[in-house]
Amino acid sequence: MSPILIGAFSAFWLGILTSISPCPLATNIAAISYLGKQVQNTKTVLANGFLYTIGRTATYVVLAVVAVTSILSVPELSFFLQRYMSKLMGPILIAVGLVLIEVVRPPSFGVAIGEKIQARAQRGGIWGAGALGMLFALSFCPTSAALFFGSLIPLAIDSKSVVVLPGLYGLGTALPVFAFAVLIALGARSIATVFQRLSALEVWARRITGAVFILIGIYFCWTYIFA
Amino acid sequence: MPKNEPGTERMKPRIVIAIVAAIGVLLSLAVFVQSSGKPGKTQPQNTVQNTANSADQVHHSKIIAYYFHGTVRCMTCRKIESLSHDVVASDFMAQLKTGDLEWHAVNLDLPENTHFIRDYQLVARSLVLVKYENGKQTGYKNLQEIWRLVNDEKAFRKYIKGELQAALGSG
Numbered sequence: 001m002s003p004i005l006i007g008a009f010s011a012f013w014l015g016i017l018t019s020i021s022p023c024p025l026a027t028n029i030a031a032i033s034y035l036g037k038q039v040q041n042t043k044t045v046l047a048n049g050f051l052y053t054i055g056r057t058a059t060y061v062v063l064a065v066v067a068v069t070s071i072l073s074v075p076e077l078s079f080f081l082q083r084y085m086s087k088l089m090g091p092i093l094i095a096v097g098l099v100l101i102e103v104v105r106p107p108s109f110g111v112a113i114g115e116k117i118q119a120r121a122q123r124g125g126i127w128g129a130g131a132l133g134m135l136f137a138l139s140f141c142p143t144s145a146a147l148f149f150g151s152l153i154p155l156a157i158d159s160k161s162v163v164v165l166p167g168l169y170g171l172g173t174a175l176p177v178f179a180f181a182v183l184i185a186l187g188a189r190s191i192a193t194v195f196q197r198l199s200a201l202e203v204w205a206r207r208i209t210g211a212v213f214i215l216i217g218i219y220f221c222w223t224y225i226f227a
Numbered sequence: 228m229p230k231n232e233p234g235t236e237r238m239k240p241r242i243v244i245a246i247v248a249a250i251g252v253l254l255s256l257a258v259f260v261q262s263s264g265k266p267g268k269t270q271p272q273n274t275v276q277n278t279a280n281s282a283d284q285v286h287h288s289k290i291i292a293y294y295f296h297g298t299v300r301c302m303t304c305r306k307i308e309s310l311s312h313d314v315v316a317s318d319f320m321a322q323l324k325t326g327d328l329e330w331h332a333v334n335l336d337l338p339e340n341t342h343f344i345r346d347y348q349l350v351a352r353s354l355v356l357v358k359y360e361n362g363k364q365t366g367y368k369n370l371q372e373i374w375r376l377v378n379d380e381k382a383f384r385k386y387i388k389g390e391l392q393a394a395l396g397s398g
Contacts, residue, residue, distance in 0.1 A: 017375075023301045078350040079335070082297070098248050142301045146351035146374040153350075214248075223299055 003159070010155060011165040014147050015172020023143035026216045027136045028177050030093065034132055035181035037209040039192065040202045045185045048129040049178035055133025057170030060148065063137075064166035067153055078140065078149040085139040090221030092135065097213030100206055133174065144173075288360045290322075290394045291329045295343060295353045298336040304352045307373050308332065310380065311354050314387040322395060354387070356394045368394065 019028065035052055038044040067074050098104045140148070148169065156165040192201040292315055294308050315323065315330050322328035333340050335349070347355050347367055351374070357367040370390055376383040 021303060023303055073345075073348075075344045075348050075350050079344055082351075083336070086299075094248060103248065142297065142304050142352045143374065146353075149350035150353075150371055150374065 004161075007155060007159040007161065007165060008168055011152060011168040012172040014152050014155075015169040015174075016176060017172075018144045018147045018169075019173045019176045021143040023141040024136075024139075026219055027089075027139060030213055030216050031132060031136055031177045032181045032184065033209045033212040035129060035178065036185035036188070037205040038202065039185045039189045039205050040198055042186070042189070045182060049174075049181055051127065051130035052133040053171060053174035053178055055130035056137040056174045057133075057167050059134045059137035060166045060170040060173075061163055063148075064153060064156055064162050067149070068157060068162050074149055074153060078145050081138060081140045082142070082145050086141070086220065086224040089135075089139045090217045090219075090225060093213045093217030093220060095217075097210045097215075097217060100210030100213060102210075137170065137173070287326075288358070289327050289329065290391070291331060291357045291359065292391070293343070293347075293353075293355045293357060294330070294332045295335050295347075295349055295355065296332060297352065298334060301352075303374075303377055307352065307354065307377050310377070310383055311373070311387050314384050315391070318388055319391060319395070327395060328391070356390060358394060 018024065031052060035048045036045060038048065063077075066072060067077055095104075152166060152169050156162050159165060188201060188205070189198070192198045292311070294311060296304055296308060300308075312330060312332075315328065319328050323330070333343060335341065335344060335352075343349060347353070347357075347369055349355075349369070354370045354373050355367055356370065358365050368390065370387070372386055373383065376386055
């Protein structure tokens with residue numbers, strides 16, 4: 001096997017290792033819940049998953065370019081993200097969860113446009129999946145920091161591939177979550193179709209997603225801010 | 228008798244939840260901002276003040292195995308620390324007794340320990356073997372493979388043992 005292929009496979013495998021390690025479990029549960037919540041429409045679930053993957057991949061590529069080409073040192077960048085993103089995650093997740101369960105409504109500017117934005121935000125429009133991918137990619141836990149900054153960045157520098165290898169790493173981190181979300185959505189949809197409760201499932205899926213976000217947000221606040 | 232607008236009664240619990248949640252989020256942000264600017268908590272046991280202090284106490288060649296952790300310890304981080312410490316304690320007891328080898332767990336989130344990040348170019352929780360000769364640091368090695376091998380206990384132990392043997396052998 002050529003060194004390029006070995007590097008590509010290694011980068012992808014590092015991404016999968018990051019995704020299946022226990023450390024990012026909380027954010028992965030939130031992501032699976034978010035991606036799979038629009039069970040009524042399989043295309044939307046797939047679009048959500050695609051944008052989540054793009055969001056993660058783009059973030060890792062940008063971070064790799066910044067780490068390799070800027071004057072910022074890799075250790076400082078890594079510890080900055082580990083320290084501060086985990087602390088910001090809690091309040092952000094709680095806020096998103098409250099919007100999803102419709103307890104709070106995002107600010108609107110003008111009635112017609114505001115209602116559209118509000119409806120889209122409550123449904124969690126597909127662009128939200130991309131933003132979620134970016135946010136979760138930036139919230140480095142010890143395992144993801146070690147594998148990205150400690151293993152992938154040196155590999156990308158050695159292979160002179162600062163874009164492709166981090167991109168493959170991003171795909172690796174998103175695909176297990178995406179696949180799991182699709183399986184859960186399809187399974188739930190099949191059960192709901194049998195019981196003719198598809199529209200009710202849609203509402204409950206969104207509420208459950210909101211509740212999952214709030215619980216994980218509380219967990220993050222407790223662990224990284226108050227503990 | 229005037230009727231309430233539709234949805235008004237349902238709005239009340241929502242408003243209460245929203246207010247409680249807003250207070251929670253604001254409180255979290257306040258604690259976060261405050262904790263970001265103030266010094267860390269009291270140093271826990273086993274924490275080394277800095278490299279110079281350790282070097283001052285050294286009168287011969289020796290290796291210090293530093294395990295660098297954070298205040299929040301993840302499951303994998305605990306496993307790495309536990310397995311590494313176990314290898315040190317079980318396979319290198321003689322060297323620990325003679326002082327040829329020391330084990331120190333250091334919390335990188337404490338302000339007095341952040342210099343280790345620059346000193347050893349750390350990017351995550353790490354295990355670093357630092358070599359001292361006559362009180363001076365002469366080299367170090369960051370054991371980068373620990374994160375890749377942590378799920379294979381046998382390979383992990385073999386890796387740590389081999390690196391320690393190599394470091395002590397050349398000391």
